[in-house]
């Protein structure tokens with residue numbers, strides 16, 4: 214793909230949604246977009262997320278070969294927020310994860326929210 218050429222991956226909820234629910238457009242499926250999808254679902258809204266790349270997770274999805282215009286953590290990046298602080302109350306982090314997670318663990322946690330289809 215040429216730099217800055219946008220493709221859009223559309224992700225919607227896997228939940229059966231009430232026809233009367235209001236649709237909410239969410240741009241980007243990084244940490245913020247995924248949280249926004251979860252909040253919409255929690256409130257009975259219908260999220261439709263548009264992601265310009267073919268993958269979800271935003272900059273927490275490490276790439277061996279950086280892509281121009283797309284941010285990415287370094288291979289060694291460890292998050293500086295504890296798992297307790299960054300967890301949702303209804304989706305606590307497992308005991309076996311370190312308090313400060315490696316970027317691969319952060320990405321897996323984001324994707325395991327299961328808010329995408």
Ligand SMILES: Cc1cc2nc3c(=O)[nH]c(=O)nc-3n(C[C@H](O)[C@H](O)[C@H](O)COP(=O)(O)OP(=O)(O)OC[C@H]3O[C@@H](n4cnc5c(N)ncnc54)[C@H](O)[C@@H]3O)c2cc1C
Pocket residue numbers: 240241242243244245246263264265266268269270271272273284285286287290291292293294
């Ligand atoms: C190297 C680095 C390390 C960091 N470490 C920490 C840390 O340890 N702790 C911390 O709290 N924060 C950290 N941050 C801050 C970081 O910004 C957040 O952790 C978080 O990733 C931000 O999520 P986001 O969804 O806002 O952005 P991103 O993760 O950048 O995701 C944005 C998404 O939107 C998509 N997108 C962008 N434009 C469009 C468009 N026009 N149409 C469709 N899709 C679009 C992108 O492709 C991407 O998937 C770090 C940031 C960087 C750069």
